[in-house]
Amino acid sequence: MTSFRKLVWVCAGFIVLGIIAVYLIFDPTQSDLFPKCPFMMLTGLKCPGCGSQRVIHALLNGDVAAAWHHNAFMVAMLPLIVLYLLSEIFRTRFNGLYRVLNSIWAVGVVFIVVMLWWILRNVFGW
Secondary structure: OOHHHHHHHHHHHHHHHHHHHHHHHOOOOOOOOOOOOHHHHHHOOOOOOOOHHHHHHHHHOOOHHHHHHHOHHHHHHHHHHHHHHHHHHOOOOOHHHHHHHOOHHHHHHHHHHHHHHHHHHHHHOO
């Protein structure tokens, strides 16, 4: 690995740690530091990701119940989100996993599930 690539990874690590620190320390419900959902502001409806900043804050502070309350779908999907991230980072090492997760069928199923969540959370007020 070249020294430039190492520098990029170190910088990326510090950026990620900084973002984690911000979400750990500041509560998105009480701080103007965090952006508001443009879809919610325009329509009054929740998008599939509404509450995700509060979920991250709650999980970093160990409050799984609050995270579930803010966006249960995101909490339930976290293992899959992590799997997608890892498959992207290690795509050459785990090429088979990457291809399966990014196949038309897998992406289609995820898309349909997200759309169902989007509709159901607005119909039932979740």
